Amino acid sequence: MIRVILTDIEGTTSSISFVHEVLFPYSAKHMADFVREGEADSIEIREQLDAIAQTSGVARNDIEGLIGVLDTWIREDRKETPLKTLQGMLWEQGYQQGAFRGHIYEDAAEYLQRWHDRGFRLFVYSSGSVKAQKLIFGFSEAGDLTPFFSGFFDTRIGGKKDPESYGNIINELGVEPGTVLFLSDVEAELQAAESAGMQTIWLIREGDIPETQRQVARDFAEVDRFLLQR
Numbered sequence: 001m002i003r004v005i006l007t008d009i010e011g012t013t014s015s016i017s018f019v020h021e022v023l024f025p026y027s028a029k030h031m032a033d034f035v036r037e038g039e040a041d042s043i044e045i046r047e048q049l050d051a052i053a054q055t056s057g058v059a060r061n062d063i064e065g066l067i068g069v070l071d072t073w074i075r076e077d078r079k080e081t082p083l084k085t086l087q088g089m090l091w092e093q094g095y096q097q098g099a100f101r102g103h104i105y106e107d108a109a110e111y112l113q114r115w116h117d118r119g120f121r122l123f124v125y126s127s128g129s130v131k132a133q134k135l136i137f138g139f140s141e142a143g144d145l146t147p148f149f150s151g152f153f154d155t156r157i158g159g160k161k162d163p164e165s166y167g168n169i170i171n172e173l174g175v176e177p178g179t180v181l182f183l184s185d186v187e188a189e190l191q192a193a194e195s196a197g198m199q200t201i202w203l204i205r206e207g208d209i210p211e212t213q214r215q216v217a218r219d220f221a222e223v224d225r226f227l228l229q230r
């Protein structure tokens with residue numbers, strides 16, 4: 001019996017193109033000034049720079065070198081927690097200034113509401129920081145969807161391809177693993193969630209559906225059919 005739905009964002013509730021063609025370019029454009037201008041006043045920015053220096057080996061006092069690391073990580077789509085934290089802080093400005101609104105597929109917005117109303121507990125697990133998750137759903141094209149969610153998980157709980165991360169989430173939720181349905185467009189994430197005992201559905205929103213033993217859905221309406229059969 002499914003009681004909890006845990007969802008990925010990019011490629012699942014929201015288009016890959018919104019993340020890669022709107023959010024990532026915005027962070028690439030504004031990151032250097034954001035870090036240079038914010039460092040003196042913001043402990044949170046300084047903490048991320050400490051972590052970047054540690055991971056990269058670039059000297060902590062070499063701000064331009066650390067900005068270079070951030071640029072590379074954005075280009076390479078690295079899921080490094082300090083990058084994700086800084087991106088969330090930056091995107092907050094973009095959402096608040098109306099530079100963009102969060103893309104959520106219509107079916108995702110509709111079924112998140114329906115599932116919430118039917119008593120499922122909804123959670124997000126994304127590489128984007130919890131702040132970034134609350135922003136994309138809070139400033140979405142469909143309005144503020146954050147009230148539908150009971151909680152948010154990001155890379156601080158672990159990487160999305162690591163089975164241990166899903167075990168950590170299960171411990172936090174205090175539920176039986178088999179009562180959790182994880183939705184994602186990335187097979188390695190589904191594999192990791194299954195290793196921890198979760199049920200999974202592979203969202204394939206575009207392109208051909210490959211030969212697979214996995215439960216596959218084109219959209220959240222198809223996920224709902226699966227839920228109704230259970």
Ligand SMILES: CSCCC(=O)C(=O)COP(=O)(O)O
Binds near residue numbers: 011023087125133160
């Ligand atoms: C929270 S919106 C930005 C998503 C993001 O930064 C990212 O890296 C995508 O990660 P996901 O785990 O949602 O595929």
Ligand SMILES: [Mg+2]
Binds near residue numbers: 010012186
């Ligand atoms: Mg994804």
